[in-house]
Amino acid sequence: MKINWRSIPWAKNSFAALSAACELSDITLHEVSSPENDITCYSLNSVNEPPHFRDEISDAECITIVGGPHPTACWEEVRQYADYVVIGEGGEYTMPALINMIASGSQILPAGVASKEQVVMPNHSVLLSSYPPFSVVKGGYTEISRGCPFGCGYCQTPRLCGRHMHHRRIDDIERATRVFRDVRFVTPNALAYGSDGIHLRLDKVEQLFKSLTGRRIFFGTFPSEVRPECISDASLHLIESYCANRKVHFGAQSGSNHVLQMLRRGHTAEDVMTAYDCCRDHGLTPIVDYIVGLPYESDDEQRLSVTQMKEISRGGGIVHVHHFTPLPGGTPLAGGTSARSILPDVQRELGRLAQSGKATGSWIDAEVRFFKEHEDQLS
Template sequence: HADEATVCLGVTVLTGAPIRDALHVSRAIKQARPTLSIVWGGWHPSLFPDQCLGEVSVDAVVIGQGEETFAEMVERLAQGESLDGVNGAAHRSGAAVHVEMPRLFRDVNDLPPHDYALIDVPRYFAAKGKRQFDYVSSQGCRFRCTFCADPTVFKRGWQGLAPERMARELSAHRQAYSFDEIALQDETFFTSRSRVDAIAEAFIAAKLDVPWTATMRADQGERLDDALLIKCKRAGLKRVMIGVESGSPEMLARLRKDITLEQVFVSAEKIARHGLGAILNFIVGFPGESDDSVRATLDVVTQLRAMSPNFDAAIFFFKPYPGNPIADELLQQGY
């Protein structure tokens, strides 16, 4: 509901089908309230600010980490001021598009917690069919996968929330929403061993007592010691998600995944031995991928699933999301 006191409409936009929904909402609001500023943020505007501002209903976009940028934009708009000089923003002035200087990334621990009261959390439980609470404990990724836009947006940087803050926030959220499981939706949760150790300690001390799922790279799993896995399991770790992507060493090299199949199987054996579950993610249909490469992937899927009844595999078709080297190659080839 946008009344006369509304300063602007902010829309988070992901590449793909969400663009259609964002356009539908933005155009409807702009038609009803022509003078209301509409600001897009999120992955797609961060990658393509000029393209997004080619849409007449969009007045400005936030690029990259948006908390401080959007707050400054709202303050300016509330005062009727120009968005010129707002670092991390792009905006339209007449027919011209102005892309401001990038904003330096702030430590996520300096940013306030998300206000979940603004979200209809039970609606998400209903959509999932389970009371699983999504939580992001870190930002960015240090790796260079050629199918991913994260290196473009976050410049291969990574930073994580303090373990004590995580335990405090999740304890409060559980009291408020009575969820049965936590899904830590980080790009790579196990990036820092010392931080993971401290998180497990904090969860145990807070008596969080709720199962959780976290993301892990195969090379991180290979390095992870048994003692820390035992502690994580005691703290509630139930399942890990590993992006294997391909069963072909040649394809893994092309993807710059920087893992080996040996690391995948070592990690899987360790996870199975500790009685943990795993969701193993794969992608097929990369441009130019051979039938032999796909068969190699399916063979690895079969081997991994046979290692534990708690292992599941998810196979996705490659989608050329913008902002990564493979998508750029396809554009150069005329697709």
């Protein structure tokens, strides 16, 4: 039986991780550009799912297995056109178990799988160090943490991976990254490594850095962004001392305290500016994320975000801006909310920032958020 993986550029890390997990069960995933017999697997998010892949999967003349953030959130919908849906974060365990079930002819679904006839909800999470982050297939990034204790209204992470942070062991990270000269990480909050996500353990972060001697470490930059309240003299001193990046990427999302409170962000607009000032004091360029068009923001609050963006850009920072996209998956902003229009004067100001090289992202086409490579944020 041939097991295929549908090649999708923005799912390379998923391919690397699941390929490595399948190898532990003597299953090889073959990368393909269209569905092929016997089984073809997909990883989809909420932007790339409709309509192209939905139609492709529905018309496929093979068994289809679909996982990822969108199928987890909308499994009842996805199982109408896919044969099997993997639900939740446990793909490393669930996908090999499902493939073995299909190969054996059994009808007993493993936990975390839905078919057209039945569903068995997930009852497990992944112990990261039980699985290699990659093997023959390399994703380019090493996942070191999952989960997030914060419940930001727009974010799927705590709904997909839980609110309890879990981490890959330092010795496993060191062993896995020996194949790289430049080491980059995937994590919801890089500076929370080794901690519960709220009470930082910078001693664990330093132990991680020390284990990677001889390699160029990129930490706190895409795709291992940090939260603004985690930025301090102590945390930036570690990045200065051990890391190659001279940029630090963190999320503001709004310049309005009212909007931040409604989003359940867990920090203030003042925290953002404190983090910005701290980065400048350490000679590091801050890259700061914003979302415009949030359903909670008034016209004045949308302009307040732009005012903060301009202040950051004047001091040498870069802002990364996107138009709000409601995501399914139990996110509080998923049901019945829609993006507000971006004010004409805000559009003009963002355009000026972009022309001067001080703003990146997309506040017009939401798909750019998922499809465009973030090369400008990697160093």
